[in-house]
């Protein structure tokens with residue numbers, strides 16, 4: 001168990017790339033607290049695996065330090081870092097039984113037999129592998145094999161951290177939900193620092209208590225799932241989290257109102273001088289904008305998507321397109337309609353970063 005500090009860390013994969021100022025990871029400083037459940041979330045190519053490999057020791061960063069509980073481990077090889085890793089595909093011994101597979105990391109470190117037995121049983125029960133303990137791994141399906149991999153990653157109580165790299169990729173969709181909940185329960189019980197890499201927001205939001213969102217080699221926000229939803233610090237977070245994502249609209253902002261395509265939109269906070277020359281946008285989640293029976297801003301409805309529990313309308317406001325809630329009972333007369341926003345839920349962004357505003 002450890003607290004992990006990344007201090008002024010950055011990485012470029014070669015001197016030539018560095019000379020061209022191309023960094024897979026841009027300079028960052030952050031702390032992963034002991035016992036935290038983190039998800040590292042972002043689209044393909046944003047630098048998640050690079051960051052995970054720097055923490056595990058597979059990659060030495062171009063710049064900066066990795067500290068485990070205050071000790072500099074930047075140049076320490078993986079096997080000396082006392083971490084466990086779970087990859088996309090099962091890493092197990094086919095010829096061994098499930099029990100032997102789970103016991104292996106403990107046996108390797110000379111843990112007493114009675115302790116091994118108890119720990120293997122505990123982990124097997126938590127992962128619903130209790131009935132398979134004496135079966136040979138070879139005969140099991142992909143799901144069960146990956147469960148063994150997860151178990152091998154979690155079986156040691158003394159690890160600094162467990163790193164998961166898209167661990168549920170091979171798991172049947174119906175089982176994914178269950179395994180995610182199990183991992184969360186295991187985290188609560190075991191009090192181990194866990195870092196879970198994924199590009200899937202549902203996986204990240206259901207597993208983690210802190211979601212670290214990466215974009216283009218940098219961390220754009222680290223926060224609780226509700227913070228990412230309610231107060232995205234970067235337009236990328238607004239757009240990437242949520243389904244549909246946040247509406248981001250070009251605007252002119254002065255005081256407590258924004259102008260979007262010539263239409264005035266009242267804001268819940270006041271904005272003094274915004275950085276001159278910056279790109280100014282407002283962001284509003286579809287859940288906080290809705291079609292009305294009469295009042296509000298005139299828009300053109302392009303389509304309605306019925307998601308069962310909720311309906312979203314895609315509407316056009318001048319040049320901008322946005323998603324808004326279409327409440328039950330709101331009758332549409334042709335494609336012309338009106339929408340209202342909840343002013344308290346509108347955020348203002350300057351060059352993609354949220355501006356706090358005054359109450």
Ligand SMILES: Nc1ncnc2c1ncn2[C@@H]1O[C@H](COP(=O)(O)OP(=O)(O)OP(=O)(O)O)[C@@H](O)[C@H]1O
Nearest residue numbers: 013014024042043044045046047048049050051199
């Ligand atoms: N060995 C390498 N040499 C040069 N560039 C690399 C190398 N590995 C990764 N990159 C580049 O670094 C950037 C970050 O890649 P990385 O694999 O960390 O992203 P990722 O978010 O994990 O993506 P994915 O989900 O596709 O694995 C990308 O632009 C990638 O092309």
